[in-house]
Each structure stands twice: as structure tokens, then as C-alpha cells.
Amino acid sequence: MSQKPFKFKQFSIDQDRCAMKIGTDGVLLGTWSSLDHQPESILDIGTGTGLIALMMAQRSDAELVDAIEIEENAYEQSVENFEKSDWGDRLFCYHAGFDEFVDEMQDEEKYDLIISNPPFYSENYKTGDENRDQARFADALPLSELIPGASLLLSENGHFDIIIPYAEEKKAIELAEKNNLFPIRITRVKGTESSPIKRSLISFGSTREKLIIDELILEISRHNYTEEFKNLVRDFYLKL
Template identity: 65%
Template structure:
């Protein structure tokens, strides 16, 4: 049994899941806007449960649902939820996203039952991606959620005033936004993330909704040198990481 990853207000066991805690998830969980005070949240592909736990810490949402297809990861997320201070607000479903969407559609979701915030750090896979760990790459590949399927499902589950927050490879941003548009999901905020000031943009944090508004775009640099974090990055994640 590996040792848990300790955050300021919760711990995450991750020894049974191939997708370990990484910067992407922490960034997204800290960056997602809660200005519209969502009552209900859905985390698609929760893995260890990290983002759902971060949102439980940050928000007053009464209903935080999480979805996980991999059995080991699902069991681990349930355990992490139960061991947190917010176990009564967190619920994990063991299902694939398309199954979940179908079931919700069959039950005839009313507008007030739709989620006010949907968030996802989707297992993406591109041909040139390799982590050097075959099992981890396989987990990414097997569970990679096609963007089309993700955005279509989100468009069916998101409330009219809801927000959808996602982190994707920067190289996929244009493609992703184009698909989003087909489902009437428009970008509201985009933050492009770079490891250092001179490195290329690697990730795009996107917030989308059905509402038209002025697009806010900015850039976030994580460090200026190894372990020398920028004030912007520290400001974003300081409520979570122990040493920030």
C-alpha cells in the first residue's frame, strides 16, 4: 500500500489507480469558477476523486456526483470520499459516461435536475503521448473519452445557467472548441498553462457554457525555475498543497 497524497484538508489514497494525482487535476479543481454558486456538481472520470474533493472543500454544493469507469479507481474514490469531511455530499457512480448520460435521459431529466457545474480532467490520448509507463498509457488509451462524446453528454446534462470546466492538451484546444460549438457550448474563460516562462503552452483550461459572454483569456506560468513557483500559481493552489 502506497502512502496517501496529503492535501491541507483531505488525503487521497492512490495506490490502486493507474492515473495518479498530477498538476492537471489540481489546477482544474482550483481554477474552476464557483461564482454562480452551483447546487449540483458532476465530475466526469474522477479517478481518485481528487477534483470532487477539491470542489467539496471550495463550495457549498449539496450534491457532488462523480463518475468512474475503472473498478479499482472507483473503489478508491469511494474510500477517499468516505474518509473526507464531506462524505455526505459526495457520491460516486461506477459507470461509463455514455451509460450514465443514457440512464439520465431515460429517467427524463428536468431542467432543475441538471448539473450546475460539470468538470472533467478527461483521460485523453493522442498518438504521440507516452508516459513511459505501459499500464498507465493503456489506462489512458482504454478509457480515453472522445471529445465528441464528452461534449455531447455535457450538453445534455448541463443546466441552462451551468458551467463546464475541463483541462485538455493545448494542441487540442481549437478542435475541442469547434465541437463544443456544435452543441451550443461557448467558451467563457480560457487559461493557457506553461511549465516555465520559456516553455510552450502545454495545457488549456477551458470554461464553457450555453450563455454568450465576453471571452476572458489569460496565461498561467507554473514555475520560474525548478520548485520556484510563480505567485499566480501559488495563489491558485495554496488552499490545497501542504507546502504552499
């Protein structure tokens, strides 16, 4: 299946050379992230296939949609996915590590929206596939590097949006506050009504505001999706 392009309503993505394939987490973040503040510049950290950057280009009028990817095969494939889309003139991917990118760009560019679906497995377990491990494991881009770096690249009224395991939510908020970023909105994601909370979608800003917390349930039963989830992703998935 992964050898074939993944087709969305307005673009398709080749992912045969990417260690991490398209999954629900990326689509959720790309649809959930608010554009109410009308960002003119967007940065997708760890873009992989280019999915979230492409979603941002579809959803927004931002003149600049940048992405960063350290793994070479994923970088090359994201560039190809950008070029064949309708928004190739607004999309640009940097082949760089995040620390290197921050060092070079913090005095050059500020982004109105920074978005990331970071690596999240932090267990002492590796698959043996170096590219896949780099894409999947938190030591490749730990929150302790991601959050301070994002704070240096964010514009004054910008938002920094991430999706992480629910177990990491408290740690992420504490780290963010140490870097003068504060949660504005949190959506906790459950597979079904009776299942435990699996993910946290968090939007941070540079000023303290009244925090909005809500919950998103994905399915009523297997492949029977909730109306809330379908409404969120209907501009992208072909069959919803």
C-alpha cells in the same frame, strides 16, 4: 511514493490502486474552476482518485457532488477517499461509463457545474497496462463523446470546465459550439515563461459571452513557483 496517501490541507487521498496518480492537471482544474455562479450540483467526469470532486466539496456549498468512474479499482478507491473525508454525505460516485450515465441521467438530473480532466494521450501507443491505458488515452473518453454528453447534463446557467492539451483547444471549441456550448474563459498554461503553452483550461457556458483569455505560468525555475500559481493552489498543497 504512490503507496502512501497524498495529503492535502483538508483531506488525504489513497491512490495505490489507481492507474492515474494525482498530478498538476487535476489540481489546476480543481482550483481554477469558478464557483461564482454558486452551483448547487456538481459532476466530476472520470474522477479517478476522487481528487477534483473532493476539491469541489471543499471549495463549494454544493449539496450534491457526483462523480463517475468506469475503472473498477479507481471507482472503489474514490469511494473510500470520499467516505473518509469531511464531506462524505455530499459525495457520491457512480461506477459507469459516461455514455451509459448520460443515457440514464439526461432526463433525471442537470448539473450546475460539470468538470473533467479527461484522458488526453491520443498517440497510437499503449503501455500494456489496461487500466493505465484506459485512464490515459483519449479513446477511452474522446472529446467527441465528452462534450456532447456534458451538454445534455448541464443546467441552463451551468458551466462545463475542462483541462486539455493546448493542441486540442481549437477542436474542443468547435465541438462545443456544435453542441451549443461556448467558451467563457480560457487560461493557457506554461511551465515557465520561455516554455511553450502546454495546457488549456476552458470554461464553457450555454450563452455567448465576451471571452476572457489569459495565461498562467507555473514556475520561475525548477520548484520555484510563481506567486500566481501559489495563490491558486494554496488552500490545498501543504507546502505552498
